[in-house]
Amino acid sequence: MNKTSKMPRARNPATVFLICLFCVCALLGQFPAEAKEEQLVITGSSTMAPLVSEMGKRFESLHTGTRIDVQAGGSSRGIADVLNGLADIGMASRALKAQENDLYGVVIAHDGVTVILHSNNPIQALTDDQIKGIYIGVITNWKTVGGLDAPITVVNKAEGRSTLELFLHYFTLSNRDIKAHVVIGDNEQGIKTVAGNPHAIGYVSIGTAQYDATHGVPIRLLPLRNIPATLKTVREGTFPLSRPLTLVTKSSPAGLMKIFIDFARSSQVHDLILKQYFVPLQG
Amino acid sequence: MISSSSNISSRSKGDYLLSGTVRLLALMAGGLLLLVVSFLIHESWPALQHIGFWRFFSDPDWYPTEDSYQLTPMIWGTIWATAGSVLLASPLGILSALFCHFYAPPLLSRWYRRMVELLAGIPSVVFGFWGLVVLVPLIGRWHPPGPSLLAGILILTLMIIPTIMLVAHASIAHVPVAYIHSASALGLSRWSMIWHIILPTTKVGLLTGILLGLARALGETMAVLMVCGNVVRTPSHLFDPIRTLTANIALEMAYALGDHRAALFVSGLLLMGLVVLFVSMAEGLRHRNTYVATK
Numbered sequence: 001m002n003k004t005s006k007m008p009r010a011r012n013p014a015t016v017f018l019i020c021l022f023c024v025c026a027l028l029g030q031f032p033a034e035a036k037e038e039q040l041v042i043t044g045s046s047t048m049a050p051l052v053s054e055m056g057k058r059f060e061s062l063h064t065g066t067r068i069d070v071q072a073g074g075s076s077r078g079i080a081d082v083l084n085g086l087a088d089i090g091m092a093s094r095a096l097k098a099q100e101n102d103l104y105g106v107v108i109a110h111d112g113v114t115v116i117l118h119s120n121n122p123i124q125a126l127t128d129d130q131i132k133g134i135y136i137g138v139i140t141n142w143k144t145v146g147g148l149d150a151p152i153t154v155v156n157k158a159e160g161r162s163t164l165e166l167f168l169h170y171f172t173l174s175n176r177d178i179k180a181h182v183v184i185g186d187n188e189q190g191i192k193t194v195a196g197n198p199h200a201i202g203y204v205s206i207g208t209a210q211y212d213a214t215h216g217v218p219i220r221l222l223p224l225r226n227i228p229a230t231l232k233t234v235r236e237g238t239f240p241l242s243r244p245l246t247l248v249t250k251s252s253p254a255g256l257m258k259i260f261i262d263f264a265r266s267s268q269v270h271d272l273i274l275k276q277y278f279v280p281l282q283g
Numbered sequence: 284m285i286s287s288s289s290n291i292s293s294r295s296k297g298d299y300l301l302s303g304t305v306r307l308l309a310l311m312a313g314g315l316l317l318l319v320v321s322f323l324i325h326e327s328w329p330a331l332q333h334i335g336f337w338r339f340f341s342d343p344d345w346y347p348t349e350d351s352y353q354l355t356p357m358i359w360g361t362i363w364a365t366a367g368s369v370l371l372a373s374p375l376g377i378l379s380a381l382f383c384h385f386y387a388p389p390l391l392s393r394w395y396r397r398m399v400e401l402l403a404g405i406p407s408v409v410f411g412f413w414g415l416v417v418l419v420p421l422i423g424r425w426h427p428p429g430p431s432l433l434a435g436i437l438i439l440t441l442m443i444i445p446t447i448m449l450v451a452h453a454s455i456a457h458v459p460v461a462y463i464h465s466a467s468a469l470g471l472s473r474w475s476m477i478w479h480i481i482l483p484t485t486k487v488g489l490l491t492g493i494l495l496g497l498a499r500a501l502g503e504t505m506a507v508l509m510v511c512g513n514v515v516r517t518p519s520h521l522f523d524p525i526r527t528l529t530a531n532i533a534l535e536m537a538y539a540l541g542d543h544r545a546a547l548f549v550s551g552l553l554l555m556g557l558v559v560l561f562v563s564m565a566e567g568l569r570h571r572n573t574y575v576a577t578k
Contacts, residue, residue: 046537074538153428158513159348160538176346181428181524183513185534189415196420197429 038256039067044078044091046186047111047163047205048245051276052091055269059260066256074160079103082250088257090248094166104253105246108264110279112206112242113166114229116191118198119218123147126222132171134201137179142199155193155202156180163187167203170241195219206234206242207278235279245278323552330545339549345515347535347543354550356517360525361557363432363518364507365500368439373493375440376447381481384455385473396452403445411506414438419510426522430512433521438506443496450495454488455481487569494565501558504529528554 042052049072056068073081078090079100096105115131117123126134126145133139134152143149156178157164168175182200184190187208194200195217206229209221221229224240233239253261263269265281273280334352342353379399383392414434423429458481466476482489504527512524513534526534528550536547 072537076538076540080540151427153423158534158538159346160535160540160543174349176344176349180514181512182430183515183524183526183534185508189509192415193419193430196416197423197427199427 037065037067039069040089040256040260041069041071041081041087042089042091042247043071043073043081043087044248045075045093045245046072047093048091051109051245051272051278052247052264054272054276055264056260058269058272059263062263063259068260076160079248082248085250088249089260092246092248094243094246096246096248100248104249104251106249106253106261106265107244107246107281108261109245109273109281110234110237110242111245112229112231112234112239112279113163113203114206114209114241115201115203115222115224116194116209116219117201117222118194119220120198121147121220123222125226128171128225131201132173135171135173135179136177148199150199153181153197153200154179155182155184155190155200157190157203158183158185161185163203163205166241166243191217191219203241206231206239207276231279320555323548323555327545327548327552330542330549333542334546339546339553345531347539347546350542352546352549353515354528354553356515357526357528357531357550358553358557359517360432360511361501361527361529361554364435364439364511364525364527365497365561367432367436368443368500369493369497371436371440372443372447372496376444376492376496377451377489379444380448380451380455381477383452385477385481396449399445399448402441403449407442407503408505408509410438410442411509414506414510422522428512428524430510430524431522432511432518432525434510434512435507435525435527436521438510439500439503442503442506443500446499447492447496450492451485451489454485454492457488458484490565490569494562494569497561497565498558501554501561502529504533508533528557 040056042056049070053068053070056070059068060066071087075090075092075094078087078092081087082090082103090103092105093111096103115126121142123142123145130139130145134145135154135156137154139145140152141149142152156175157167159175164175167173168178182193184193184202187204190202190204191209191212194202195212206221209219209229210231213219213221223229227233227239229239234242247261247264249257249261267282270280330352339352339354342351344351345353345356379395383396387395414437418437419429419434421429422431422434462480462484463476466480471479507527508530511526511530513526513530514524515526515531516523518525531550532547536544539547
C-alpha cells in the first residue's frame, strides 16, 4: 500500500462541535416532565408494590384524571423517598422505627414471615432456639433436631431485604452471625430453592408460601411457638413473626393522598389484598 | 499497487456526507462507553470518598449495612466462574464447529447448526430457571447443598457454547476453498488438514468467538444469581457457593441506600475493569498470533 491510500484523519471543527453537542445533550437530558393530571408517586417495599399497584389501577378507574405511579425499591427507599420529597407516599413492609417518628404511617394490611422446609422432611415443628441454632451454624445436621441424618442447607436472604430484617429482629441475630449456604433475592427464588432440596430450611412471606404450598409446590410451613403459620393467625396478630404493611407520608395525609389511603384501607380492596395472600385489617 | 487521484483520499459532496454520518455514528458508540464509565465513576464517587478504594480489598467481609465492604471474594467468584466456563466451552464450541464442517453429513450438519442457533436465542433467565430446578438439585444429591461454582460454570458453559461455535463456524467457512483442495491433493488426512491448515488460518476468528463468549459469561447476571448460591466467600473448591459481582449488584441494588448503593456501583466499576483487563489480554494474544500466522 502506498501513502495516498491512507484514511483522512478526523480533526475538523465540525467533528469537535458534534462531540460537544452530544455530550451536552446527554448531560441535560434530565428535565423534569410536567404532569397534566393529578398524580401520586408511591415508592417502596417490593412486597407491597404489586398490591398497591393493583389498588392504584382500581383507584384510577374510579377517579378519572388521577394517576397512581407505583415503583418498587424496598421499604428503606420508600421512606427515604418520602423524606426527600421524591415520592408522595412510601410503602414500608414493617412498622415505623422510633427515629421515624416525624412520619405518618397508616397500616393497610398484614404479612407474616414463615420458616419453610421441603415437604419430604419429616420434621413437623422446630423451637425458636432450634431455628436460631440452625441459622448460626451450631446445629448442622437434621439428626440433632430429630430428623434424618443429613446436612442442613441454610437459605438466607440478601442484605437490605425487610424479610431478613424482620427475621433477624425476631431471633435477635445479626446478619454476620448467620452461616448461610445459599443467599436468595425474592420469595419465589427461596421457595424454588427449598422445593429443590429436601434438606434445606428457609424463610419467606406467608402469603407467597401458602399460595405455592396449596398449588403443589413441595414445601411445608412450620408453626412458630405452636402457632400455625396461616393467614388467620397473622390477621389475628397471634403469629409471632408478622409485620404490618404501612403507607407512609411526610405530613398528615390530605387531598388526593388522603382519598387514596382511605381507599386502601376500605373494604373496596379486600379482594385485592386476599388475592395477593396478604391479610386485610378486618376479617 | 496502483493508486490514482480518484481513490478514497479525494472527496466529493457525497463523500463528505457519508464520512460525516459515519463519524457521528462512531462517535456515538464511543461516547456511549465513555458516558457509562463516567456515570459509574460519578455514582461510586461517594463510596470511594467515604470508604476509600483500598477498604474494598482490606475490610474483613461484605456486610454493607454494618459498614464492611470487602469485594475480593466476589472478584474471585467472577473470575473462576468465567474462566471455568470459557475453558469448558471453547474446545466444545470449536470442536462442534469442526464437526459440522468436516465430519457431519450435510443434512445433520444443517439441523445441528440450527439447533445451536436456537440455543443462542434462549433468554438467560430460562437457563437460570432450568439450572435452579434441575441442575442444582442434581448437584445437591451428589454433593450438598447444590448451588455452587460448578452449577454456575455449567450454566455459563451452556450459554456461551453457541456464541463460540457460531463464530468459529463462520470463520471456518471463510477459509479459501483452494487451501482445502490443495490439502486433499497432497493426500493429507482430515485431521492433519484441520490441525495444520484450518486452525492456524482461523485463529483470529476463533479467538474473537472466545472473547465474545467470555464477555457474555462475565456479564451474565440472572442465570448466575439463580444457581450460584450467592454466599460471599472465596471458593475453595467447585462445590462452594460463590457470588459474582453482577449477582451482587442485582441482589442488593433494589434495597440499597447511601454508601451501600455507591459500593454496589464500585462493584460495577470493578466489573468494568475486569472486562477491560480480559479484552486487552485477548487482544494482545490475538495480535501475537496473527503475527506468527502471517510470518
